[in-house]
Amino acid sequence: MTLTKQSYVATTRKDGDWWLIEVPELDAVGQARSVTECTTVAREIIGLWLDIEPEMIDVTVTVEK
Secondary structure, three states, rough: OOOEEEEEEEEEEEOOOOOEEEEEEHHHEEEOOOOOHHHHHHHHHHHHHHHHHHHHEEEEEEEOO
């Protein structure tokens, strides 16, 4: 049986020394120390929110200016 990944969209923006990550579909937020960590952190946020493994999540992160 093949499990289908769930897809989500997240946004991120610089907020002081941190990057604020928002997943609007879930009304969930988190933060990362660098922009390169944002996709991983977004997957973790979604995984925790939905109680699924982060590997089962596809996320597209858009950087806001």
